[in-house]
Amino acid sequence: MHQQQKTENHQQMQLRPAEQVMKLERMGASFQTRLSFMRQLIARMHRENWQLERLRFDVDEQGYGTSVYTAHGPERSYSLVAFTEHIEPEQRTDRVIAEVWDGTFSLFDGIPQDADIARLRANTPKQEAGRFLSSELSLARGNKSLRLFEHVVASLAQGKQPDIDLLADVGYLMRTTAVYGSGKFGCADRLKIADRPEMAAPFQAEMLAVYLIRWLTIDLVNHVARARGGDQAVELHRDYARFLGIGNSTGLGIAPFLVKYPVLINNWVQARETALARVRALSSASASQIASFQELVEQAMVFAGEWVVADELQTARISTLQRELVDLKEWCRTGLSQSQPWDMLYRYAEENYSLEGQEFVAALALELHGELIDDLGSTMSADTEPKLDPAMTVAGLRQIIDDYYGWALDTDYSKNASQQRFWYYSEDKLEPRLGDRYAEPGAELEMPLAIGRDVSHLRDRLSGYGNNETMAGFLMANPDFRHIVRRVQAVVEYPYSEIHDNLLEADVRPLDILRFKLAFFGVSKFDPKSDLWTRVNMYQGAPLPDEITSDEFHQWIFPVKPTSSGSAGAS
Amino acid sequence: MNGTQTPLSLNEVRFFFTRAAVGAGTPFGLGEDFAKAAIWLASLGSDPASVVAPALRSLANGESDSKTISRQDETVTRYLSSESKPLSSIYAGPVVADWLGVAAAASKDARVVLENVDQPALIPAYVAAVQINGGLAKITWESTGGNATRIEIDSDGVNVFAEKGQMDFITCGPCDVVVALSRKTSSSDSSGTTEVALSRPDIVKEGVNVGAEPWAIVFGFFRKCLVPSSDKSRQQGAGAGLTDND
Known part of the structure; x- marks a missing residue:
């Protein structure tokens, strides 16, 4: 075209x-859609003939140890450094507040040397409590689906393929509970990689990390089954393997991100x-x-x-x-x-x-x-952010509010229900939470997500100023509106920048925000567990590493359960 | 976290410094500009935590004034504290940057004096965020120890001049700061100062190094933005259960 x-x-x-x-x-x-970030990554790897390689797999009979998986693009390589370990069931939580995980991962920029792996072994399993360098592009962790992982291993060890209905019901061997990038905990800022063609689309490093984690989980069940079953064991059928994705538990952290x-x-x-x-x-x-x-x-x-x-x-x-x-x-x-x-x-x-x-x-x-x-x-x-225009007049700003923020001005914020909720960072590992303003402490520390309310208050405050007053003058007297003025000014250039609803409303459904973001990531099969969190599946049906350059598996938008004999029903 | 084991990423500077300002009492929008100022300081090779920590502390303690008032003389606009104490640079910096933005948009030369600013080195950090469009901004001060510093910012970048060629960004205030905007693009005023050789580290690749002590101060203010946890908030305020062995 x-x-x-x-x-x-x-x-x-x-x-x-x-x-x-x-x-x-x-x-x-x-x-x-085909523009979703996982889809973009797989399409690029297919188009550019990326080579995927397992460089290290030092794991014991239980699958615990250190592994390195590398993706070689046309100009650069990226390596997943993975650590898997035993954890007690009572320690297993998908929340941010968890302290241990079945698997922890760093995406390394290039091919790590032994010293890099040793440094990561001391930090990656600690996740938020570890410290990282700009050689790391992403940090992630995941927990096994106990019911599926053990079933698949036991079946393969006995020389059988797993029950396809159970495999389809769960859909993944491991679910990630956080995939961090862009400068978190000392990792590389997005700016470091922004000019690389393969990283031009959003979250490509994070998506690559997840894709390589999926490969690891499939290798792990085959390895543990072989160790347990010996010669009797069989490999997981590749149609079954392809139907397995990586699960993800996503909670409230996404909501602040979309507003931020x-x-x-x-x-x-x-x-x-x-x-x-x-x-x-x-x-x-x-x-x-x-x-x-x-x-x-x-x-x-x-x-x-x-x-x-x-x-x-x-x-x-x-x-x-x-x-x-x-x-x-x-x-x-x-x-x-x-x-x-x-x-x-x-x-x-x-x-x-x-x-x-x-x-x-x-x-x-x-x-x-x-x-x-x-x-x-x-x-x-x-790679830009809204800039304040101090020369804009009060009349100009008022006009923008009237043109773009009707949704915000329609709400009566004097009603308790309009401000019932507040979003905050907990002192527990900065876990984002949603509180009740009238029943819980901490509302004075709420995150600045009350866009509608703040625009409405700004509109009221502007009425006390002359049309020709500049924002410089207005903000000198009203510095508490600086954040929202900058935001309002940006909406003219970025019309899709605002969620047109009140995120403080008593009956707000954070789930809607989670799904919106996850759809752009490319996930499927949204599985809401409450209004506050959802499980989803990533890369289900995506080509396996040795299929990435094949045209046969390039289209994977609607994966269909393989038949019980082990052949895929479609796609 | 204890951010001194490895350098901070720019994202971390943005996240923690924004909220540190909020923890010291500023609105969120001023916190956003404060973090940008910190990143600019880091880009010159300064430890941003060392520069901003005194300003945060004096604002939070009430030793500096957050209210800026203006007074117009014949040739100069003066910004000063509404009380008889130093002017908070965290509040005054955005005010003067905005003023400069208005003058630059109108293609006007202009001059402003900020009286008795608690941390002068933060002022150019705010000014640097303004698009000067072909003009030159000069920020000058004479520190309490008598050392003169001049910083010139234009669309090509920044140059720092100081007596003896030594930059003191940490203990230079409180003092008056003069900010001038001109359409000239080169300086002819040396005022007995020597250009400081800046290290200009590649902070995107190398990160931002901060000293343990000032970082502890910044992080302490950041923590004031966090809501204490309770059993109820732990169980009901976030997604997912407390154990997940599905």
Whole structure:
């Protein structure tokens, strides 16, 4: 696709507005797309013929020890340094406040020498209590799924493949409970790697670490089974292995992140919405495109059918989605033969489907148009932050508030329910938590996430100043508004930078924020455990390391449970 | 954490210093600018914790005044404390940077005096964050020990001049600071000072080194932003259970 055509497409179709896509309810129905960060990483490794190598595997019969897995790109190598150890069940928690983990990991920039590994062995298992250097790009830890790990090992040791239903029910051998990057605990700042093509998209170092952890977990079950079963043991069938991802437990820490980095969030959404607008602007679909899309819908139907969770609300939403996909399949028989078929597709979904269905269709529509949209992947990072314009007048700022923050001004913040919650860092390892302002101490130390409330108060305060007063003068007298003035000024350039809802509301659902971010990461099968946290699966169905350059496994958006004989049902 | 075992990353400086300012009593927006100022100091080779720790302490103790008032003389704008005590550089720095931004946007030359500032070295750190667009900002002070320092900032970077070529950013206040913005792009005023050879470390690759004692002060103020934990908050305030053996 030539740039000129992209520009024409972009001009023909308006992007969905922020007031539509940045509402929490819709954010909480997000799905991964081909621009999601895991997808971008796998696509790049495939395109650039990355070589993946296990350099070290010094583990005992129980799987405890030190391992090094290296990914060689065209110009640089990156190594996962992994430490696995025994922990007691009562010590195993997915919370930030945990002190020990089954596995701890550092992503090293290059190939580590013995001295590097020795230094990391003294620090990586301590996680937040360790100290790291700019040679480390990411720090992570994970806990085994005890029920699946032991079952897989026991089966393989006895010469059998594991029960596919249990394997599919859990979906991973280990779940990460934190994957840190960008300067955490002394690790390299994002700036160090920002100009590397392979790190241009957001979170590529973190995503690579997780991909290599997945490889380690598969090696571990094979190794421990062999040690236990000897000659009787068999290897995990590669269709089963490919269906295993890495689990992730995600909690409240994500919510502050999304508010803290408004330019970054804008760039994520801007890229996705630009991609959707480009696709919707296409005038027609070829017969082969229509056939491919219909195949994709059928695969999505199987995938959605295998998406089973305990949460009642999410179960109901999945059921609705399943019905909508049946309808979508029917609509595709004739719908995509119309003029502007992808726009018609989206409009049909918007008029007839749930939010979950609408966002699923939006993600599906992007899937077959890599040539048209994949260039947007590298625009999703942000290496700038909002700057204050002290010369802006009170009238100018007031106008921005009125134009962009209607959602904030509609709320009556004098009501207790409008400010019931407050977000804070606990002194327990800085764990982010959500408190009740009227029942718990600490509200005076809340994080600055009350964007709507603060904009509303700013609007009130501005009314006491003349139109031509500059922000310099206003802020000298009102320094407590400095943070929010800077933020408001930025929204003109970054329209998708704000969540258009009140995060202090009594009934706020942090889960919606978690899902939005995780969808951009590329996770699937959201499995809410409460309103405060969710489990998800990363890289389920992704090519195994020795398949990364193969075209056969390149498309892995909707992994389907392998058959019990060990062959994959699809994808 | 005890941040002295290895250098701090820039992200850590941003995170901890922003909240250290808040812990010392500033609004969050001033904390954000304070952290940027700290990073600028680090980029010159200074230990930012050593420079900012006295300013944090004097603000938190009430020895410095957070309220800045202005007075216009015939040729100069003066910023001073509303009380008879030193002006907090953490508050005055953003005020003068904003003023400079307004003057730069209007392409005007201008001159301002900040009276009795508690930590003068923080002022250029705030000014450096302003886009000067072809102009030159000069920040000068004479420390309590009588040493003159001049810092020049333009779009190409920064130069520091000091008596004997020695930079003292830690114990130089309180004293008056003069900030001048001109459309000239080169300096002709040496005032008996010598250019200081700055180490300009690559803080992206090497991180930021901080001394144990001043870092403990910064970290102590940071901790004031944390909410003490209770059994209830531990169980109900965050996601996931206390054990997960799924």
